[in-house]
Amino acid sequence: MTHLTAFNLSIDFPLYHSESRSLKKALLGKMSARFGVDKKSRPTVQALRDISFSLKEGDRLGLVGSNGAGKTTLLRTLSGIYQPTMGSLSMEGKLVSLLDPGQGMNMELSGRENIHLRGYFLGLSKSQIRYLEQDVEEFAELGQFLDIPVRNYSSGMVVRLAFAMATAFPPEILLMDEWLLAGDAAFMTKAKARVEGMVRHADILILASHSASTLAEWTNRLIWLDNGQIRADGKPMDVFEAYLPRHDFEELLRGQQMANL
Amino acid sequence: MAELAPPDSTLRTLKTPTRFALSADRGWGQRFGLAFVDLREGASLYRLIWALAFSEIKLRYRGSAIGPFWLTISTGIQIGAMAFLYADLFHTVIKSYLPYLAISLILWNYLSSLVVEGCTCFISADALIKGTRMPLMVHAVRTVLRNTIILAHNIIVVIVVLVVFQVKQSLFSLAAIPGFALWLIDGVFLSLLLGAICARFRDIPQIIAALMQVAFFLTPIIWQISALNGHPAAQHLIEMNPFNFILSVVRNPILGLPLTSTDIFGALGVSAAIVIISLVGFARFRGRIAFWV
Numbered sequence A: 001m002t003h004l005t006a007f008n009l010s011i012d013f014p015l016y017h018s019e020s021r022s023l024k025k026a027l028l029g030k031m032s033a034r035f036g037v038d039k040k041s042r043p044t045v046q047a048l049r050d051i052s053f054s055l056k057e058g059d060r061l062g063l064v065g066s067n068g069a070g071k072t073t074l075l076r077t078l079s080g081i082y083q084p085t086m087g088s089l090s091m092e093g094k095l096v097s098l099l100d101p102g103q104g105m106n107m108e109l110s111g112r113e114n115i116h117l118r119g120y121f122l123g124l125s126k127s128q129i130r131y132l133e134q135d136v137e138e139f140a141e142l143g144q145f146l147d148i149p150v151r152n153y154s155s156g157m158v159v160r161l162a163f164a165m166a167t168a169f170p171p172e173i174l175l176m177d178e179w180l181l182a183g184d185a186a187f188m189t190k191a192k193a194r195v196e197g198m199v200r201h202a203d204i205l206i207l208a209s210h211s212a213s214t215l216a217e218w219t220n221r222l223i224w225l226d227n228g229q230i231r232a233d234g235k236p237m238d239v240f241e242a243y244l245p246r247h248d249f250e251e252l253l254r255g256q257q258m259a260n261l
Numbered sequence B: 001m002a003e004l005a006p007p008d009s010t011l012r013t014l015k016t017p018t019r020f021a022l023s024a025d026r027g028w029g030q031r032f033g034l035a036f037v038d039l040r041e042g043a044s045l046y047r048l049i050w051a052l053a054f055s056e057i058k059l060r061y062r063g064s065a066i067g068p069f070w071l072t073i074s075t076g077i078q079i080g081a082m083a084f085l086y087a088d089l090f091h092t093v094i095k096s097y098l099p100y101l102a103i104s105l106i107l108w109n110y111l112s113s114l115v116v117e118g119c120t121c122f123i124s125a126d127a128l129i130k131g132t133r134m135p136l137m138v139h140a141v142r143t144v145l146r147n148t149i150i151l152a153h154n155i156i157v158v159i160v161v162l163v164v165f166q167v168k169q170s171l172f173s174l175a176a177i178p179g180f181a182l183w184l185i186d187g188v189f190l191s192l193l194l195g196a197i198c199a200r201f202r203d204i205p206q207i208i209a210a211l212m213q214v215a216f217f218l219t220p221i222i223w224q225i226s227a228l229n230g231h232p233a234a235q236h237l238i239e240m241n242p243f244n245f246i247l248s249v250v251r252n253p254i255l256g257l258p259l260t261s262t263d264i265f266g267a268l269g270v271s272a273a274i275v276i277i278s279l280v281g282f283a284r285f286r287g288r289i290a291f292w293v
Helices: A023-034 A069-080 A109-119 A128-142 A142-149 A155-167 A186-200 A212-218 A236-243 A245-261 B028-044 B046-059 B069-089 B094-118 B123-131 B138-166 B172-198 B204-218 B230-241 B242-255 B261-292
Strands: A001-015 A042-057 A059-062 A086-094 A095-098 A173-176 A203-208 A221-226 A231-232 B018-023
Touching: A001 A203, A001 A245, A001 B069, A001 B261, A023 A221, A042 A069, A042 A086, A042 A203, A042 A231, A042 B046, A059 A069, A059 A212, A069 A086, A069 A203, A069 B204, A095 A155, A095 B138, A109 A128, A109 A142, A109 A155, A109 B046, A128 A155, A128 B138, A155 A186, A186 A212, A203 A221, A212 A236, A212 A245, A221 A236, A231 A236, A231 B028, B028 B046, B028 B138, B028 B261, B046 B123, B046 B138, B069 B094, B069 B138, B094 B138, B094 B242, B123 B261, B138 B172, B172 B204, B172 B242, B172 B261, B242 B261
Parallel strands: A059 A203, A059 A221, A095 A173, A173 A203
Antiparallel strands: A001 A042, A001 A086, A086 B018, A221 A231
């Protein structure tokens, strides 16, 4: 049974300036404390505060919020990259996260070599790696570029390769950041078709995006993050009504009605 | 658009664990538990580690005609140049000195790069660490493996020297194998510890590199331990040098030099200390490394 539960998740991000990070500063800091100068506590950013939610099969959660609200940090935490400062996280299901396009790729290696590395990382068998290679080759349409270093790709080509690699095997829990929605129109259509297919297969989807229409279309629950806290949590249109400026919300509403007709 | 449809769900064979739970720090029990999970999952990714280490070597020499064999050539030149000078300075015969210097130096370069590059094993993998959940052990093992591949290229120099200078090999030479296994274990664990500390304090790699320079002169590599005869104080210091024990357990069998029980127990003791301290340190810092890199 696929599920994902976050309970009181909090993340404090340590801030290490170039100076405070050095050993000298740490040693001298101890020294000066001994001399009675008031000891500065370590500066941190409260990236996430008391995030709790629970998702079960069929849930498609959207994340909205201004830049720096904690969307990416939350996705990284849910991927298991950051250990929470407080709270806990539990899930069941195969998880794939699409956090940033260059993720896990070695820019010096060719696209094909990166596909193989990905296959090893996923623990695939030889035939599965062949399948992955074939699937990516067809989908990303990089042609001869697949055999030259990724460093020579245009940014759109990197997105195509990364997207194709990440979506070749449909996961049970899919985490996506908004970069996916940057690409040329032809690829976008293709990517959307594939994501829609994946969304139907993925039991749980979590999507962070600034595009209200995408979120309204793909999600059935929306969380509004503000300064690392949950400001609102509910049905997409209800949350958008509070989150979006009046004018934008009315436009979204009109768009929805058009689509329903 | 049929080919755009996602592959059918029978292909959901990703080996990633389907159950995953992570909570805030709950003390040492949880820390050790998570550290052991990291080691176990890292070990299961051996194909990835192998491919990563090989690709790094390949990249370094991409476009070069003889590729990684430049390593072999530069080691050969370094040893040739040093041997004749120092044999003269130390008043020793080149026939016994050159094999000693060649093997000591090659092994030392390996040990030294295990320590120095172990420091940057997490810093240099920051994109991977922040991009996906991957056992951190992968980065430690890959650093050790990369340096071992470089050592393997230098084996040619060792063989040429052993043959040309007719260093007798016997069954005793095989004692170098368990010694080398000990080095691999030490290398991985030390990388886990140093990699974490150096990710937090960016000055440490430079300090370690400087200390390794000092260790190079304090360890019998370019000079032989017999040079200390008549200097009891210095001899005492050398007997306390952990690098001396570690180096002896691999070098002495290859050169047919005696291996004392002090060397063996010294090397085992040093390795046990490295493994225990590194395990505790890694368990303590593991959860913070993603924030530090």
